[in-house]
Amino acid sequence: MTTIRIHLVEDDEPTRKRLHAALAADPEFQVESFGNLADARAAIAAQPPHVLLTDLELPDGHGTSLTAEVHAAHPSVEILVISVLCDEASVVAAISAGASGYIVKDALPEDIGTTVRQVLQGQSPLSAAIARYLLRRLQPATEPAPDPDQAAETNLGLTAREIDILWGIAKGMTYNEIADGIGISRKTVPNHIKSIYRKLEVNSRGEAVFEAISRKLIQL
Known part of the structure; x- marks a missing residue:
């Protein structure tokens, strides 16, 4: 059985525990959780994960900065950001920094694991809402x-x-x-x-x- 190492960065303890439990339910996932950027950076430096799931608003910085750092130093690491609904601007910023997609904080447990497997299989979990946001943001006023x-x-x-x-x-x-x-x-x-x-x-x-x-x- 192949072990997939996952690092989860989320400062809200109940949310972190819920996401950790959802991921750890898969026997192929080895999950480590962190509540801040400093601890996550230390763990990544010691051994980069296969997948990084990071919240955006963290007590000692922003997840987009971590995304850019990890993407530059370890391009093979797949990165998913943890977002709330209607947070398209932050998700797009993270994608620009190197994320391959995102999961919603309130996603069902089975959806969280599925999203991780999708990104490992070469997919980019981008919803229609994010795509529409991109189009609106990039559409010129006149054609x-x-x-x-x-x-x-x-x-x-x-x-x-x-x-x-x-x-x-x-x-x-x-x-x-x-x-x-x-x-x-x-x-x-x-x-x-x-x-x-x-x-x-x-x-x-x-x-x-x-x-x-x-x-x-x-x-x-």
Whole structure:
């Protein structure tokens, strides 16, 4: 059995205990919980987890700072932020810092574990509300007439297949679902995603989705 190490950072003790219990119910999850950034940073420095779940408002700083630090130092760590409903701005800031998605504080126990497994399988748990927020935030007040040369530059050399894969990532599809949907081998999907990252100059699925929406490469 593969052990998945999870670090949970949440300052509210009842919430921390509830989230910890929900995660620890999965026999493959090894969970360590922390109530502040200092303790979490020390633990991560000693041994980075596979998945980091961090609240945003913490007593000694902000979870977005921890997200950026961990993403820069340990890019293989999957990061989920813990949010409350109607907190789109904070979630988007965390995604820009390197998070791959988020869980809602009041989520059902089974949904918490499912979200962690989704991000480990290559999905980006981004709700329609977050996608709409991104579109509203990035939509200009007036739409200029399309410029073919500018449109070509905006695509950054992405192929039609890479655009399709980007759309699949944004929809939260697994690599297998993306491969089946566009008729390619599942083994080739990671290579396409590496190419997408290189062209968009990003390092995570969350950043890729953010950049794709901001450049209007995809619409959800």
